[in-house]
Amino acid sequence: MSPDDLQPALDTARRAVAAAGRIQLAGLESERRVMHKSRFDLLTEVDQRCEEAVLGILREAYPQAVFLAEESSPGTDRDQGEVWLVDPLDGTTNYARGYPAWCTTVALRRDGETLLGVVYDALRDERFEAVRGRGASLNGKPIRVSRTAELGRSLLATGFPYDRCEQPETNLERFSALTMRTQGVRRGGSASLDLCYTACGRLDGYWELRIFPWDVVAGALLVEEAGGKVSDLAGGPFDGSGAQTLATNGLIHTALVDALAGSA
Numbered sequence: 670m671s672p673d674d675l676q677p678a679l680d681t682a683r684r685a686v687a688a689a690g691r692i693q694l695a696g697l698e699s700e701r702r703v704m705h706k707s708r709f710d711l712l713t714e715v716d717q718r719c720e721e722a723v724l725g726i727l728r729e730a731y732p733q734a735v736f737l738a739e740e741s742s743p744g745t746d747r748d749q750g751e752v753w754l755v756d757p758l759d760g761t762t763n764y765a766r767g768y769p770a771w772c773t774t775v776a777l778r779r780d781g782e783t784l785l786g787v788v789y790d791a792l793r794d795e796r797f798e799a800v801r802g803r804g805a806s807l808n809g810k811p812i813r814v815s816r817t818a819e820l821g822r823s824l825l826a827t828g829f830p831y832d833r834c835e836q837p838e839t840n841l842e843r844f845s846a847l848t849m850r851t852q853g854v855r856r857g858g859s860a861s862l863d864l865c866y867t868a869c870g871r872l873d874g875y876w877e878l879r880i881f882p883w884d885v886v887a888g889a890l891l892v893e894e895a896g897g898k899v900s901d902l903a904g905g906p907f908d909g910s911g912a913q914t915l916a917t918n919g920l921i922h923t924a925l926v927d928a929l930a931g932s933a
C-alpha cells in the first residue's frame with residue numbers, strides 16, 4: 670500500500686482520536702469513577718467510552734477491521750494481516766487525577782509493520798502523526814528529533830511497570846543511575862506522549878519495560894519517521910510488543926544502551 674493509499678486510513682484515524690478527545694475534555698467536567706484492573710492499573714468509564722467511539726469510527730470506515738484495543742481486545746495478534754492498535758486513553762492514572770498528561774493513540778499495522786500512527790493530546794490540541802516513509806508531524810508541521818549528542822546533556826523519560834511490586838525487575842535502578850548521568854529523567858505517565866516528545870525533540874530519549882503494543886507502536890513510528898532510532902534495551906530489533914522499548918534521537922542511542930546495561 671503506497672503512502673497515498675493510506676490517506677483515507679489516516680483521515681479516519683484523525684476523526685477517531687478527535688472524537689476520543691472530545692469525550693475526554695467533557696469528562697474533565699465531572700467526577701471520574703475509577704476502577705482498578707490491578708493495584709496500579711486504573712480504568713475509568715472515559716477509557717471505555719473513548720474506545721467505543723474510536724472503534725465505532727474505524728469500524729464504520731473499515732467493517733472488516735481487526736482491532737488490538739486495550740479495553741476490549743487486548744489479545745489480538747499484532748503481526749497477522751492488518752490490525753488497528755488502539756489505546757483510547759493513555760495516561761489513565763493522570764486523567765483520573767486531573768494531572769495534565771494523557772492522550773489517545775491509534776496505529777495501523779500490516780503483517781508486523783506499522784504503516785501509520787496518530788497520537789492526540791486533546792488538552793493541548795496537539796496531534797502527532799506519521800505515515801511510514803512520509804515523515805512525522807505535529808499539527809501538520811514536520812517534526813525532527815533533537816540534536817543532543819552527549820548523554821550527560823540529555824533529558825530522558827521512562828516509566829515503571831504496573832506489576833513492579835510483584836516482579837524483581839522494577840526499572841528503579843536504571844532510573845536512579847540515569848538520573849545521575851543526564852540532565853534528568855522524567856516520569857510523565859503516558860508512554861505515547863513520551864515517544865511523541867522524543868520525536869519532536871522535547872526529550873532526547875525514552876525507555877520502558879513491560880508495557881503493551883498499543884502503548885508504543887504509534888509513538889515508535891513517529892520517532893523513526895522523525896529521524897530517531899527505536900530498539901530494545903540492548904539495541905536489538907524493536908518488536909512492537911512493549912516488553913522493551915528504547916527510543917532516542919539516534920545520536921545518544923549507543924551511549925544510552927551502554928548506560929542502561931551497566932545499571933540494571
Ligand code: IPD
Pocket residue numbers: 710711756758759760761762828829830831857858859860861879880884
Ligand atoms: C500507561 C502509561 C504509563 C506507563 C504504563 C502504561 P495506561 O498506560 O502509558 O506511562 O508507564 O505502563 O500502562 O494504562 O494509562 O493506558
Ligand code: CA
Pocket residue numbers: 756758759760860883884
Ligand atoms: Ca497505555
Ligand code: CA
Pocket residue numbers: 716739756757758759760761
Ligand atoms: Ca489506556
